[in-house]
Amino acid sequence: MKHIISALVENKPGVLAHVAGMFAARAFNIDSLVVGRTEDPKLSRMTIVVVGDDRVVEQVRKQLAKIVPVVKVQDFAGQPMVARDLMLITISAPADKRPEILSLIEMFKGRVVDISTKQLMVEVSGPESKIEAFIDACKPYGIKNVARTGTIAMPRQGQAEVKS
């Protein structure tokens, strides 16, 4: 099962290597690991998607917390949260297919960010399932390249889903 774990870490050199090294050394299975600064310049947030049963994830959580520069660890399992991936995807788009591709992009609330005679680059963000669905939908046209960020997530404070 996939778990999304969020770790607030000190924004210092070597912390990512320490965290990644711990995962490798303990044979934990990382699906994705995303790091970025937070509102506090001294802290970064790592969002780590881990595959494993509850026992494995419990160990991951504890081993992460044990790393000295890791300030706080949260497992979002069972909590209301927002999880997002960002993807840039280049699709083969000859003139005759372009209208239907554009309507597909519209359906997924994607954005064309680059265009050439033969292809389009599209930016799509959303839950992982939406990203996967968009990739599937694009397959018949021909996918040239994909770049994905991996998942970032935050717990919801309010209970209602607010559409953006």
Next chain:
Amino acid sequence: MSPKSRSAAVSADKSTSKAGAQIIVDTLIDLGVDTMFGYCGGVVLPLFDRLYDAPIRVIVPRHEQGGCHMADGYARASGKVGVVIATSGPGACNLVTGLATALMDSVPLVALTGQVRTELIGNDAFQEADTTGITRSVTKYNSIVKDIKDLSRVIHEAFYIASTSRPGPVLVDIPVDIQVARYEADGPVKMDLPGYKVQTKGHTRQISATAAAINKSEKPVLYVGGGVVTANASEELRALAQKAHLPVTMTLMGLGAFDQNSPESLDMLGMHGSAYANYAVQECDLLIAIGARFDDRVTGKVKTFAPNAKIIHIDIDPTSISKNVIVDIPVVGDAKYILTELLKEVEFRERAAWFKRIAEWKKKLPFTYDKKVSTIKPQYVIEELCRQTKGEAIVTTGVGQNQMWAAQFFKFSRPRQFISSGGLGTMGYGLPAAIGAQIARPDATVIDIDGDHSFNMTMTELATAVEHKLPIKVCILNNGYMGMPRQWQELFYGKRYSCSCLQNPNYADVAKALGAAGETVEKKADVPKAIEKLLAEKRPCVFDFRIEREENVWPMVAAGKSLNEMDGLDILESMA
């Protein structure tokens, strides 16, 4: 400027600022360091230059690995933080085994390494290595100081992290330009460790639940690890075992935490543990693990470990809890604190039937060996060492059969008396650890019970012992084999002794060449006299006991077997 006025200008500058190397030395003195182990080299010369005038004793090993094990042995014998210094590149790389050893056994250690100049880092400079990268997975924490402003703080943090919570080695890498740069400190040092939390107090309800479980239990067993030694909780442990009337078994690392001469002692458990401890664990209805981590050498096959027991785990490290064995009651905190709290709530219970059953196992299957043969049995040498020192010596060991026999046949009564590489199983640990222990405890009798091949790995450190006139006593149990691999080859590889038999030097001659005393003991009848002589020796000495070559360690739980499926019980029973 005349020479005189130039020197006045320099001293004026010095009065307001300090060189990095001086900051390091002053910080170490502030932190109470009076002894450390260090090997010189190009990029630590500024530091060694400052140490020249400092009130710190520096012991120079013959190899950095030796220095690291010395600092480790010093820390285990004294309870203080061990300090080791090495230069960049090869020096730092040579620390890796020692750091890993200390990490696995939770030993408080601070390693200071020199690094090439900041601007050269990453350019494959001479004697450059990515020390923090290399040592990240063998330290509790490490860091590199790239700004002299951080130097004192980082060293303070290193000592704090190394010695608190679950202790471990911390490495600080210091580029040579930082050691040379000057800095004027602006106020007291403040540590900055937002992610490091030390939890000493256990959860009150969990402690009460533990006490209730103990009070209810018919057949409990305390399973005690090195954490009790680290937490200085032996007194509390003894009080608990007596007040609640509990049998106590110890891991290899836990030996000494509980007096093995007490009626409650079940001695060591696990792969080469006592039959009575292993049976008791398999039959108990409550297993209380304290400062132990359910290592595979202890549990045997995890699925069938303590199958009837409710399991309680008291440990300061939450990651140890339910890592290998699922626990019913976890208690996270310091063993000393939790045992003190537990003592208030437990009640005495007779448990006559349980202790009677244990006594029967003890009588039927003690640790023993064939005492009738004319060859020197390793167990006999150890028993004699224990008898003649009245069980008072500090014992360090190599790794393998020598280590297991020492654990089985020396009866330890005090914490910090048995010093051995448990987690990593580091061959070559015994001699340098003995040197560290002797420096920490100058008045104690320190004996390294070693194997021939463990001794081979670090025997040059004998020169260090000679230089510092340390009366350490090395007893080599010499069977001409890497004993444990040979035993496994005998049992599981059809006696194909592939690469486990190498030619040894004459150790007595080696000892003499290095300036120590040396003797070879070949006859059983000579053993008591030899040990008398060994104990009377004021110099470092090496006694080479030529033991029976194919003696095995019994009992043995083969890998993947349950604790109660021990081999060699028929041998023990026939000789009991």
